Amino acid sequence: MTRTFLGMPATAPAGVGQLRGEESFPAAARRSLADPQLRRNLGHATRTIRAKSAGVIGELPDWQELRSAGSAIKADVLARLPELLEQLEAKVTEAGGVVHWAADANEANRIVTDLVRATGSDRVIKVKSMATQEIGLNEALAEAGIEPVETDLAELIVQLGDDRPSHILVPAIHRNRAEIREIFLRAMPEVDPALTDEPAVLAAAARRYLRQTFLHTKVAVSGANFAVAETGTLAVVESEGNGRMCLTLPETLITVMGVEKVVPTWRDLEVFLQLLPRASTGERMNPYTSMWTGVTPGDGPQAFHLVLLDNGRSAVLADEVGRQALHCIRCSACLNVCPVYERTGGHAYGSVYPGPIGAVLSPQLTGVADNASLPYASSLCGACFDACPVKIDIPELLVHLRAEAVEARRRPTAESVAMAAAAYTMDRPRLYEAAQRAARLSRLAGRRGRGLPPPLNGWTGSRDLPDPPAQTFRDWWAER
Amino acid sequence: MRIALFVTCLADTMFPQAAKATVRLLERLGHEVVFPEQQTCCGQMHVNTGYQRDALPLVRRHVRTFDPYDVVVAPSGSCVGSVRHQHATVARRAGDERLAGRAESVAGRTYELSELLVDVLGVTDVGAYYPHRVTYHPTCHSLRMLRVGDRPLRLLREVRGLDLVELPAAEQCCGFGGTFAVKNADTSTAMLADKMRHVLATGADVCTAGDSSCLMHIGGGLARLRTGVRTVHLAEILASTEPSQTADERSRLAVRP
Numbered sequence: 001m002t003r004t005f006l007g008m009p010a011t012a013p014a015g016v017g018q019l020r021g022e023e024s025f026p027a028a029a030r031r032s033l034a035d036p037q038l039r040r041n042l043g044h045a046t047r048t049i050r051a052k053s054a055g056v057i058g059e060l061p062d063w064q065e066l067r068s069a070g071s072a073i074k075a076d077v078l079a080r081l082p083e084l085l086e087q088l089e090a091k092v093t094e095a096g097g098v099v100h101w102a103a104d105a106n107e108a109n110r111i112v113t114d115l116v117r118a119t120g121s122d123r124v125i126k127v128k129s130m131a132t133q134e135i136g137l138n139e140a141l142a143e144a145g146i147e148p149v150e151t152d153l154a155e156l157i158v159q160l161g162d163d164r165p166s167h168i169l170v171p172a173i174h175r176n177r178a179e180i181r182e183i184f185l186r187a188m189p190e191v192d193p194a195l196t197d198e199p200a201v202l203a204a205a206a207r208r209y210l211r212q213t214f215l216h217t218k219v220a221v222s223g224a225n226f227a228v229a230e231t232g233t234l235a236v237v238e239s240e241g242n243g244r245m246c247l248t249l250p251e252t253l254i255t256v257m258g259v260e261k262v263v264p265t266w267r268d269l270e271v272f273l274q275l276l277p278r279a280s281t282g283e284r285m286n287p288y289t290s291m292w293t294g295v296t297p298g299d300g301p302q303a304f305h306l307v308l309l310d311n312g313r314s315a316v317l318a319d320e321v322g323r324q325a326l327h328c329i330r331c332s333a334c335l336n337v338c339p340v341y342e343r344t345g346g347h348a349y350g351s352v353y354p355g356p357i358g359a360v361l362s363p364q365l366t367g368v369a370d371n372a373s374l375p376y377a378s379s380l381c382g383a384c385f386d387a388c389p390v391k392i393d394i395p396e397l398l399v400h401l402r403a404e405a406v407e408a409r410r411r412p413t414a415e416s417v418a419m420a421a422a423a424y425t426m427d428r429p430r431l432y433e434a435a436q437r438a439a440r441l442s443r444l445a446g447r448r449g450r451g452l453p454p455p456l457n458g459w460t461g462s463r464d465l466p467d468p469p470a471q472t473f474r475d476w477w478a479e480r
Numbered sequence: 481m482r483i484a485l486f487v488t489c490l491a492d493t494m495f496p497q498a499a500k501a502t503v504r505l506l507e508r509l510g511h512e513v514v515f516p517e518q519q520t521c522c523g524q525m526h527v528n529t530g531y532q533r534d535a536l537p538l539v540r541r542h543v544r545t546f547d548p549y550d551v552v553v554a555p556s557g558s559c560v561g562s563v564r565h566q567h568a569t570v571a572r573r574a575g576d577e578r579l580a581g582r583a584e585s586v587a588g589r590t591y592e593l594s595e596l597l598v599d600v601l602g603v604t605d606v607g608a609y610y611p612h613r614v615t616y617h618p619t620c621h622s623l624r625m626l627r628v629g630d631r632p633l634r635l636l637r638e639v640r641g642l643d644l645v646e647l648p649a650a651e652q653c654c655g656f657g658g659t660f661a662v663k664n665a666d667t668s669t670a671m672l673a674d675k676m677r678h679v680l681a682t683g684a685d686v687c688t689a690g691d692s693s694c695l696m697h698i699g700g701g702l703a704r705l706r707t708g709v710r711t712v713h714l715a716e717i718l719a720s721t722e723p724s725q726t727a728d729e730r731s732r733l734a735v736r737p
Binding site: 026339340343376377379380396406415416420422426429432436455456458459462465466468469471474476 | 497525531661665670672697700704
C-alpha cells in the first residue's frame with residue numbers, strides 16, 4: 001500500500017459539534033462566577049470527588065508506577081497509531097463487525113445517520129460518550145428525524161433540561177437535586193407529578209422511563225473507552241449499568257471512537273482499568289466493565305459498526321509537544337482539582353471538553369485561532385499535572401499553546417507591542433534602571449492604583465497596588 | 481560559600497526588602513553574597529503569556545550573567561521554576577541547543593531560598609526571632625514545580641517567638657498566575673477571595689510565602705479589604721533577629737564571665 005502525504009492534517013470543522021464557544025473564556029466565566037447556586041454545586045461536588053479519589057489512590061503503593069506505565073503505553077500508541085488502527089480494523093472485521101473511517105464530525109454524523117436509517121428505526125438509545133457529544137451527533141440525528149435518548153442519568157438530565165454538559169464524567173455537576181426534580185417534572189414523559197427531590201426517588205423515575213425505552217429500541221450508539229488492537233475488543237466502563245443495557249439489548253450497535261482510544265494489547269487494559277476508576281469516580285473499580293468483540297451469534301447485537309473518528313486528532317498528533325493531550329483517558333481528575341474549573345464550571349470553556357484538559361485539547365482540535373482564550377484559562381498552578389493518571393504535562397502544554405496563539409497572530413496588538421518593549425528594555429540594564437525609576441511614578445496612578453487604565457484596571461478592580469519603594473534593590477546595593 | 485543573588489525583577493523594583501533580607505540572612509550565616517549587575521528579568525512573564533521569542537534574549541542574558549557562579553539563589557519559587565523548567569525549552573524552541581545546554585547547567589546551580597538553606601547550607605535554625613502569629617501559603621511553583629515540600633515550614637518552626645498556624649486548603653492557588661490576574665481578573669479574584677477567607681480564618685497577623693508575586697496578590701486583596709493582615713516574604717522573617725542582638729550587646733555578653 002502506498003501512502004500519499006497530503007499536507008498538514010485538517011482540524012475539526014466549524015459549524016458542527018461542540019468544540020467552540022460563542023464567547024471568550026473570560027466573558028463566559030464572568031457570568032458563571034456570578035451564579036451563587038452554580039458556585040455552591042460545583043464547590044461541593046469537586047471537593048467530594050477530590051477527597052474520595054485521594055483516598056483510593058492512597059491505597060495503591062504503585063500509583064506513580066501505574067501513571068508512568070499509562071503514559072508510556074499511550075506514547076507507544078501515538079508513535080504507531082496507523083499500524084494499530086489497521087490491526088484493529090482487521091480484527092473487528094474478522095469478528096463480524098464493520099469498520100468505518102470518519103475524517104471529521106460531518107462524515108461521522110453522516111455515517112451514523114445512514115446506518116440508523118438503514119435499520120428503519122426512528123430512535124436510538126445512547127451510552128454516555130464524549131466523542132458523540134464532540135461531533136454533535138444528537139443534533140444530526142434529530143435533524144434526520146431520529147430521536148436520540150441519552151441513558152446515562154446525568155446525560156439524561158442534561159438532555160431533558162435542554163442544557164449542555166459541564167463536566168466530562170458528571171455532565172450535570174452544575175445541577176443540584178432540586179433543579180433535577182424540576183427538569184424531570186417539566187420534560188420527562190409520564191413522570192409522577194408527586195416526584196420528590198430524594199436522590200433515590202429521582203433515580204427511580206429515570207429508571208422507569210429508561211426501562212421502557214431500552215425494551216423498545218433496536219439501535220444503540222456508544223463511545224468507547226478502549227479498543228484492543230490485537231483482539232478487536234471494544235471496552236466501555238460505567239457506573240450505572242445503563243450502558244450495559246444499550247450494549248447488549250438492541251439488534252444493532254454503533255460505536256463512535258476517537259482514533260487515540262486504541263491500545264495495543266489486552267494486557268494494557270490492566271493498567272488503565274486500575275488508573276481510570278480511581279482517578280475518575282474515586283472508586284477502586286467501576287461497577288460495570290463491558291467488553292465485546294465483533295458480533296456473537298445469538299448473543300447481543302447482531303450487527304456491529306465501529307466508526308473511527310479523526311476530527312482534528314491527526315493535527316494534534318502532528319504537534320510533538322501538543323500530542324500528549326491525546327493520552328487523555330477522559331477521567332476528569334484535572335477538572336476536579338482545578339481551582340479555575342471549580343469556580344467557573346464547564347460551560348465557560350465553550351467546548352464539551354472543559355477544565356485543564358479542555359483548555360489544551362479543544363484549541364488543538366479546532367486550531368488555536370478558534371479557541372484562543374482557552375490556553376490562558378489557567379493560573380498555571382500545576383494541580384492538573386499532579387492529578388493526571390497518564391501524566392499529561394498540562395501546564396507545559398498551556399504555555400506551548402499560548403506561544404502558538406501569539407505567533408499565529410498576523411498583526412501586532414497592544415499587548416504584543418508592550419511585551420516587545422518590555423523585553424527590549426529588560427535586555428538593556430541602563431534602560432531597565434530608567435524604567436525602574438519610572439515605576440516609582442506609579443504613585444501618580446492614584447491612591448492604591450485605582451486610576452489605572454485597561455487592562456491594568458483588571459488588577460486594581462479587586463487588589464491594591466503596592467506602594468513603590470523609595471529605593472530599588474540595586475540602588476541599595478550600589479550604596480552599601 | 482560565595483552565593484550569587486538572582487534578585488528577580490519584581491523584588492528588585494517593587495519588593496527590595498525581600499532581597500535585602502536575603503542578603504542580610506546569608507551574610508549573617510557567614511556567606512559571601514555577590515550581585516551580578518547585568519541581571520534584569522528571567523523572562524517568565526513573557527514565556528507564560530506566549531511571547532517565547534521575546535523571552536529568548538532575556539534567557540540568554542540570564543544564562544550569560546549567572547554562568548560564572550557555582551551557587552545562585554533567588555527569593556522566589558516561581559522565578560527559579562522558570563529557570564529550571566522553561567529556559568532550556570525556550571532555547572530549544574528557538575533552535576539554540578548550545579544555549580539550552582548552558583541554561584540547564586545554570587538551572588542545576590540555581591536554588592530557591594528554602595532549598596539553599598536546607599539542602600545546600602544544611603541549616604533549619606537560622607537564628608531568627610519574629611514574635612508574631614504567622615500562616616504560610618505554599619506558592620504553586622515552589623510546591624509543584626520545585627517540590628520544596630516542608631522546607632519553608634521547617635525553617636519557620638525554628639524561628640523563636642513565632643506562632644505558626646496552619647492555613648486551611650493551603651495548596652490551592654491564590655489566583656495570581658502572572659498575566660492571568662489581569663486577563664482573567666474575575667476568576668482570579670474568585671480564587672483570591674477564598675485564599676483570603678482561609679488566611680483570615682487562621683487569625684494570623686502575617687501571611688508569608690516564598691514569592692513576592694503571590695504575596696503582592698494576596699496582600700493587595702487583604703489591603704483592599706482593610707483586613708489589617710500583612711504579607712511578609714519568608715526571607716524577611718528569617719532575617720529578623722531579636723532587637724537586643726546588636727553587635728555591641730553581643731560583644732558585651734561575650735566578655736562577661
